[in-house]
Amino acid sequence: MAVHDRIIVKSRLNRRFFVPNLSPNIIKRHSIGKKVKGLLLTVQKLIINGGKRLRGELSLQGAKNAVLPILAAAALCDGEVTLKNCPRLSDTYAAMRILNSLGRKTTFEANTITVDGAGISETQISESLMREMRSSVIFLGAVLGKTGNCKISLPGGCDIGARPIDMHISALKKMGAVVTESGAGLSCESAGRLKGAEISLFFPSVGATENIILAAVLSEGVTVIHNAAREPEITDLIYFLRKCGAQIEGAQTGSLVINGVERLHGCEYEIMPDRIVCATYMACAAAAGGDIVIRNCRPAHLTAVTPVFEQMGCAVHSLKNTIYFSSGKRLNAIDIVRTMVYPGFPTDAQAFVMAALCKADGASVFVENIFENRYRHVGGLRRMGADIQVEGKVAVVKGTPRLFGANCSAPDLRGGAGLVAAALGAEGRSEISSVRYIDRGYEAIEATLSSLGADIVRV
Ligand code: UD1
Numbered sequence: 001m002a003v004h005d006r007i008i009v010k011s012r013l014n015r016r017f018f019v020p021n022l023s024p025n026i027i028k029r030h031s032i033g034k035k036v037k038g039l040l041l042t043v044q045k046l047i048i049n050g051g052k053r054l055r056g057e058l059s060l061q062g063a064k065n066a067v068l069p070i071l072a073a074a075a076l077c078d079g080e081v082t083l084k085n086c087p088r089l090s091d092t093y094a095a096m097r098i099l100n101s102l103g104r105k106t107t108f109e110a111n112t113i114t115v116d117g118a119g120i121s122e123t124q125i126s127e128s129l130m131r132e133m134r135s136s137v138i139f140l141g142a143v144l145g146k147t148g149n150c151k152i153s154l155p156g157g158c159d160i161g162a163r164p165i166d167m168h169i170s171a172l173k174k175m176g177a178v179v180t181e182s183g184a185g186l187s188c189e190s191a192g193r194l195k196g197a198e199i200s201l202f203f204p205s206v207g208a209t210e211n212i213i214l215a216a217v218l219s220e221g222v223t224v225i226h227n228a229a230r231e232p233e234i235t236d237l238i239y240f241l242r243k244c245g246a247q248i249e250g251a252q253t254g255s256l257v258i259n260g261v262e263r264l265h266g267c268e269y270e271i272m273p274d275r276i277v278c279a280t281y282m283a284c285a286a287a288a289g290g291d292i293v294i295r296n297c298r299p300a301h302l303t304a305v306t307p308v309f310e311q312m313g314c315a316v317h318s319l320k321n322t323i324y325f326s327s328g329k330r331l332n333a334i335d336i337v338r339t340m341v342y343p344g345f346p347t348d349a350q351a352f353v354m355a356a357l358c359k360a361d362g363a364s365v366f367v368e369n370i371f372e373n374r375y376r377h378v379g380g381l382r383r384m385g386a387d388i389q390v391e392g393k394v395a396v397v398k399g400t401p402r403l404f405g406a407n408c409s410a411p412d413l414r415g416g417a418g419l420v421a422a423a424l425g426a427e428g429r430s431e432i433s434s435v436r437y438i439d440r441g442y443e444a445i446e447a448t449l450s451s452l453g454a455d456i457v458r459v
Contacts, residue, residue: 044435046446049455050405050426054290056452060278060297061087061443062111062271066236068135069210070271071095072142073237074115075102076218077244079266081115086271087443090436094132098125098139117266124151127184131155133440137165138207141214144177144188153185163371167208171199172215175223196221196260204229204254204341210237217246219260228256231342232301236272243267273321275301276348277442280417282325283352284449286314287359287425291326292452299323304345308334308353312360333362333399339369351377351418358386359425360399368393377415380408384426405430410437420445424454 062085072095074081086092088111096106096113103121107114123143130136130153143150155165169179169186175194180187196219201208209229216223228234230252238251244267247259278297285292286309299306299318306316311334314327334357339347347370357364358381368374375390382388383406387398405428410416416438423430432438435458438445446456 044433044458046420046423046432046435046438047457047459048405048420048423048430048432050288050403050423050428050430052288052424052453052455054285054288054292054424054449054452054454057293057295058281058448058452059295060273061085063087063233063236063274063276064089064091064441065135065206065231065274065276066233067092067113067271068095068133069138069214069233069237070240070269071099071113071115072135072138072210073214073241073244074266075099075104075120075139075142076146076214076241077115077264077266078117078119079264080117081244081266082268083113083115084111084268084270085273086111086113087274089440089443091133091135091440094129095135097132098129098136101126101129102139102143115266120146123147123149125153127153134163135207137168138210138214140168140186140188141172141211144172144190145194145215145218148190148192148194149188151185151187165207167201167203167205168211171197171201171208171212174199175212175215175219177215192220193260194219196223196258198224198226200226201228203227206231206234209234209256213237213241213248213256213258216258216260217241217248217264218262219258221260223256223258223260225256225258226254228254229341230254232272232275232298240267240269243269273297275305276346276414278302278323279305279346279349280352280421280442281448281452282309282314282316282323283349283356283418284421284424284454285325285452286312286327286331286356287421288454289327289425290452291324294323294325296321297323304340304343305349305353308337308345312356330401331356331360331399333357333360333364333397336365336367338367339374341370347371347374348414350374351414352421354378354388354395354397355381355418355422356425357397357399358384358388358403358422359401360397362399364397364399366395366397368395374415376411377418380406380411380415380419380432381422383408384422384430386422402427404428407431407433410434413437413441417442417445420449420456424449424456
């Protein structure tokens, strides 16, 4: 299905919805309401009857946080780009729509995205496209680096904190861009190519590091980024760009040296597996109990997460690209889980690890150091009977022997995954609404969990 094949569906109340990431078959299977243009509607919820052990195998999807910057990077290439192992997510479709709006044609067949070799014909990204996701901001560096111009409005995304882009902007200014900020947007211009610069980040921001890399690869001269983020998705972006002819040294270190080149060609590249989705299914099996095998993963990306599950009493065995995970008895509490930049414990894994610990034997403490608004799943967990106190960046989870199904709403992407994990381990029926947040990061989560024996449907 090409990305421009928009699926418009209508509700019984005659309201129209744009559903970008679902195949017509999925819509038909789970829909209620009237048929419109051959398609049916749904306001979607996940219904979970908890208490079933998970058993079976899954093959991990490609990483959302890698495919998005790599799609932005495709805008820099003169030549066709083929990306394999792309996850079918609403955020992936949003990035493709941005590329389309810039003049690049994209297609998505099975899990392969192809971006045609035409140049960029547009340098402005519309407000509606920018609002669809936070990662739209990394198109700024790519479009500016390629054309010397870019106009955007401020990005949307999950509401997990203030998420400023001050580091992105000051770096682009250092590279010679003239940035004009108006209330809702930014306009950036450079006279000719951007200039290489020495940039020190006060915090190793993932998005700022990506934006600077994307702006620097076609710039004139050498750019050095000190205190760069080291997340594996950044390394994936660097490997992709190198395959297209970019000169970047220092991958996996906090110091990147980028020697600007005049042009990049296209290439074929396989997106890395999603380490956060891997940790999510481990948390689901920890919460519900189970024995699962996760294939096509990179255990080396989970060195801060695996020991936490082991301390909880789960067995985690890694063999090449496979993780064998089992959890049976009541989980142990964890003294303290602190979220940190990579290679520390990821903020993106905090919500579902907390969900698994709600039934642990004892009290666990979480310290959220990356985002200031990342405990929004706590309300839903409490509805299921969890005992959690939050004070600023600290949350204390006192384990209770049982959780009970409840109706709640996904507050954001990972918080929504946390509620799913908790519901799988709860007794009785849960309804989780606002599934659109979960769909931003998980490819057909209900199909994967059903294949493991969970009682979960999308309605
Ligand atoms: C990325 C990930 C997200 C993950 C996060 C942290 C993608 C698409 N998203 O988000 O899943 O949770 O990294 O691992 O890859 N900050 C500033 N000024 C800036 C930029 C950031 O103060 O200019 C602050 C943010 O407010 C936040 C912290 O730095 O407190 C980390 O943000 P950042 O690493 O930039 O996260 P994102 O790139 O938004």
